[in-house]
Amino acid sequence: MNRTKFAALLLTALFALSLAACxxxxxxxxxxxxxxxxxxxxxxxxxxxxxxxxxxAVNSQDLFSENAVTVVNFWFTTCGPCVGELADxxxxxxxxxxxxxxxxxxxxxxxxxxxxxxxEAKDVLAKTGASYTNVYFDSDSEAGTFAxxxxxxPTTYVVDRSGNLVGExxxxxxxxxxxxxxxxxxxxxxxxxxKG
Amino acid sequence: MFxxxxxxxxxxxxxxxxxxxxxxxxxxxxxxxxYKAINLCLECVGIG
Amino acid sequence: xxxxxxxxxxxxxxxxxxxxxxxALLTNLHLPNFLRGGLYQGPGxxxxxxxxxxxxxxxSAGACPIGAFQAVVGxxxxxxxxxxTGLLILLGVLLxxxxxxxxCPFGWFQELLYKIPxxxxxxxxxxxxxxxxxxxxLGMVVLLPMLAVNQAGLGDPFFCKYLCPQGVLEGAxxxxxxxxxxxxxxxxxxxxxxxxxxxxxxxxIAFFRPFCKWLCPLGAFYALFNQISxxxxxxxxxxxxxxxxxxxxxxMDVDVTRTPDxxxxxxxxxxxxxxxxxxxxxxxxxxxxxxxSGAGQTAQPTPQTDPTKQGEKP
Numbered sequence: 001m002n003r004t005k006f007a008a009l010l011l012t013a014l015f016a017l018s019l020a021a022c023x024x025x026x027x028x029x030x031x032x033x034x035x036x037x038x039x040x041x042x043x044x045x046x047x048x049x050x051x052x053x054x055x056x057a058v059n060s061q062d063l064f065s066e067n068a069v070t071v072v073n074f075w076f077t078t079c080g081p082c083v084g085e086l087a088d089x090x091x092x093x094x095x096x097x098x099x100x101x102x103x104x105x106x107x108x109x110x111x112x113x114x115x116x117x118x119x120e121a122k123d124v125l126a127k128t129g130a131s132y133t134n135v136y137f138d139s140d141s142e143a144g145t146f147a148x149x150x151x152x153x154p155t156t157y158v159v160d161r162s163g164n165l166v167g168e169x170x171x172x173x174x175x176x177x178x179x180x181x182x183x184x185x186x187x188x189x190x191x192x193x194x195k196g
Numbered sequence: 197m198f199x200x201x202x203x204x205x206x207x208x209x210x211x212x213x214x215x216x217x218x219x220x221x222x223x224x225x226x227x228x229x230x231y232k233a234i235n236l237c238l239e240c241v242g243i244g
Numbered sequence: 245x246x247x248x249x250x251x252x253x254x255x256x257x258x259x260x261x262x263x264x265x266x267x268a269l270l271t272n273l274h275l276p277n278f279l280r281g282g283l284y285q286g287p288g289x290x291x292x293x294x295x296x297x298x299x300x301x302x303x304s305a306g307a308c309p310i311g312a313f314q315a316v317v318g319x320x321x322x323x324x325x326x327x328x329t330g331l332l333i334l335l336g337v338l339l340x341x342x343x344x345x346x347x348c349p350f351g352w353f354q355e356l357l358y359k360i361p362x363x364x365x366x367x368x369x370x371x372x373x374x375x376x377x378x379x380x381x382l383g384m385v386v387l388l389p390m391l392a393v394n395q396a397g398l399g400d401p402f403f404c405k406y407l408c409p410q411g412v413l414e415g416a417x418x419x420x421x422x423x424x425x426x427x428x429x430x431x432x433x434x435x436x437x438x439x440x441x442x443x444x445x446x447x448x449i450a451f452f453r454p455f456c457k458w459l460c461p462l463g464a465f466y467a468l469f470n471q472i473s474x475x476x477x478x479x480x481x482x483x484x485x486x487x488x489x490x491x492x493x494x495x496m497d498v499d500v501t502r503t504p505d506x507x508x509x510x511x512x513x514x515x516x517x518x519x520x521x522x523x524x525x526x527x528x529x530x531x532x533x534x535x536x537s538g539a540g541q542t543a544q545p546t547p548q549t550d551p552t553k554q555g556e557k558p
Binding site for chain 2: 400405
Binding site for chain 1: 198228231232234236238243
């Protein structure tokens with residue numbers, strides 16, 4: 001067999017292998033190859049029942065309905081930019097509370113109430129001076145599946161009183177001026193919609 | 197010397213490499229790598 | 245009897261392009277992710293690939309050793325990565341910079357650019373720049389993530405964030421193309437990284453593998469093992485006629501007859517092909533102490549060295 005044919009065959013085989021490797025994994029319910037669930041067709045933030053980091057029960061229904069707007073920030077403990085913006089998120093939370101809104105965090109490591117992860121998350125929050133509520137829930141709940149679809153960190157969602165997503169999620173630290181502006185626009189939109 | 201200097205260095209480093217790898221995995225470093233690798237490290241690719 | 249080992253060396257160096265392509269594909273197996281804009285999130289990402297390949301590449305099947313090292317060192321839990329360092333030592337002892345020559349996708353990328361028929365320049369006069377990559381390794385990969393930490397004890401992956409062109413080439417750009425959320429986050433840092441990528445691309449057309457020579461921290465690490473790696477180059481002094489063709493063919497500015505284990509040698513085998521007498525070949529295994537080593541001027545021919553060991557690939 002001459003070299004070119006052999007090479008072509010080998011490359012075809014490798015290509016087929018790669019498609020098979022992906023094909024086998026890209027079943028819709030697998031979490032191995034995730035596409036971002038950032039499309040606008042996902043209208044509602046999934047309802048959840050979970051706990052905050054101190055173990056108090058939290059219910060998404062109550063959480064969202066008590067506020068005109070809720071900003072939900074996904075982060076994890078070893079993510080540099082996530083941790084870098086925690087202090088600013090705390091300031092934003094205080095600002096929002098004056099406007100009938102609030103900010104909550106969801107640390108991806110703390111899902112299922114992993115004790116070590118919860119302790120580490122509390123430690124980081126304390127170190128950065130962030131006092132706002134952080135919640136967790138089961139990873140096999142609807143919200144857990146939603147959370148596992150978040151693969152770019154940090155990601156921030158804006159949710160209105162009825163639990164609907166407002167606008168597109170913001171990827172990356174909201175401390176970037178461009179991102180902070182988009183976020184404030186969406187927050188304002190939610191507040192206005194709530195009044196009207 | 198039964199072993200040349202080169203061979204001795206190879207063996208020592210090979211053993212050290214195995215020991216360090218095993219120790220690192222045992223103390224959870226591979227998990228840290230996994231979490232960083234499966235979530236989009238925005239700063240790594242020069243975004244934000 | 246001698247023809248067979250030499251045949252393997254010649255075959256290896258002639259098939260190198262295909263091997264590089266295959267390695268790039270195996271490293272980035274999950275090609276459909278480019279269209280879906282997602283990442284592979286399976287357990288394979290615990291393992292590092294040998295070459296420089298960003299784990300934020302949608303198709304990437306494993307973790308980048310340099311990125312992973314910074315991630316572990318920059319996390320608040322650990323201050324040094326035994327896992328990554330151990331793995332890199334193993335790879336270094338086995339292969340040294342053979343990895344650069346055969347298995348690194350970014351090296352292959354630069355070589356493809358070099359094929360563009362525009363003016364070529366020699367890098368011999370720029371040899372001092374080759375020391376820069378050790379500074380990059382020590383400073384950006386090791387020290388800065390370890391020491392420049394925020395209040396929570398987390399350090400940035402300095403090399404990935406500010407220098408690595410591979411991440412923006414196979415991560416940021418493909419993802420930004422298909423994901424509007426990511427497009428919205430692109431800022432000044434992205435511009436800076438694109439600038440670096442462009443500079444590397446342009447230099448790679450004029451110079452052979454400039455990133456590998458001057459900036460790559462992974463190549464710098466493997467280079468430290470070139471002197472003792474199992475796979476290396478060997479020159480049979482009984483056959484060498486000192487014609488100098490090997491040194492002329494070498495694009496990494498190495499004279500294999502004088503310094504076969506040079507830190508700049510990426511074991512690409514161009515010298516093997518250039519040699520008219522078959523004196524230069526790949527070698528695996530550790531021939532006994534009387535075979536030639538680094539300096540190699542006074543070695544006598546070693547007919548008793550086991551010929552089945554030479555040139556055999558693991």
